[in-house]
Amino acid sequence: xxxxxAVLVLVGALLVLDLVLTFGVIKRLxxxxxxxxxxxxxxxxxxxVMVAEGNLVADFTARTVDGVEVSRSSFTxxxxxxFFAVECDTCIEKLPDFVEHAKDHPRDHVLAVVQGDADGAAxxxxxxxxxxxxxxxxxxxxxxxxxxxxxxxxxAMLGPGGRVVAAGFQPEVLPRLAVR
Numbered sequence: 001x002x003x004x005x006a007v008l009v010l011v012g013a014l015l016v017l018d019l020v021l022t023f024g025v026i027k028r029l030x031x032x033x034x035x036x037x038x039x040x041x042x043x044x045x046x047x048x049v050m051v052a053e054g055n056l057v058a059d060f061t062a063r064t065v066d067g068v069e070v071s072r073s074s075f076t077x078x079x080x081x082x083f084f085a086v087e088c089d090t091c092i093e094k095l096p097d098f099v100e101h102a103k104d105h106p107r108d109h110v111l112a113v114v115q116g117d118a119d120g121a122a123x124x125x126x127x128x129x130x131x132x133x134x135x136x137x138x139x140x141x142x143x144x145x146x147x148x149x150x151x152x153x154x155x156a157m158l159g160p161g162g163r164v165v166a167a168g169f170q171p172e173v174l175p176r177l178a179v180r
Contacts, residue, residue, distance in 0.1 A: 049154045050083075050147045050167050057162040060146035064133045065125055070111060072146065072162040079109045082132070083144060084124055085152040086116025094153045095127060102131040115139045115152065 051057055061071045082098045084091040102110045110132035114121040121136045128134045135143055147156070156167040 048148075048167070049151060049169050050149050050156060051164045053164050053166055055164055057158065057164065058146040058148075060142050062135045062137065062141075062143050064135055065129065066133070068133060070133055070135065070143075075158050075160060075162045077109055077160055078105075078165070079111060079158040080105050080132075081111045081113070081147070081156045081158055083113045083115065083147070083149050083152050083154045085139065086114065086120035086124065088152050091124075091153045095124065098153070098155065099127055099131055102128075105131075107131060108133065111135070111143075113137060113141075113143045113147075113149075115141065115144060 057072050057075075059072050061069060063069055080102060082102075084095060084098075098112070102112075107130075112124075112128040112132040112134045114124040114128070114134060114136045115138065116136070117138075118136055125134050125136065135141075137143055151169060154167065154169050157165040159165050
């Protein structure tokens, strides 16, 4: 009888241990699923992110939130351009890096395009307006089409006349862009 009780206690202990380990594995799987999901959100699609380096941006005309007209001919000197979307978590995360880098350029030589409705773009506009000319347009708007933007956030350095010097999805490429 004592052996039977010992065996039952041992089996019970093993079941409890198995249950604890199973919960640990489930928790770990959830964590990994979240990490994989975030990695997939930030992946860079194959192909160019916008107009290829060395090519001209298409002609466009748009108005900034200040009412100033901007066009490809506005790019008379090296210009920093950034594209952000209201619904993009990565855009919100990378916005401070872009703003910080934009401070190194005259405001008239920085163009920021926010894709989304005016209400949703208000926070972006408030943070970008002191350092950039800001255009708010719907996704696939006239400026985004001219730059052939394929995702956000995307940044570019333009030469005089609107020729793309360099472009990338992550604002971390900006220091590299500035020295080209």
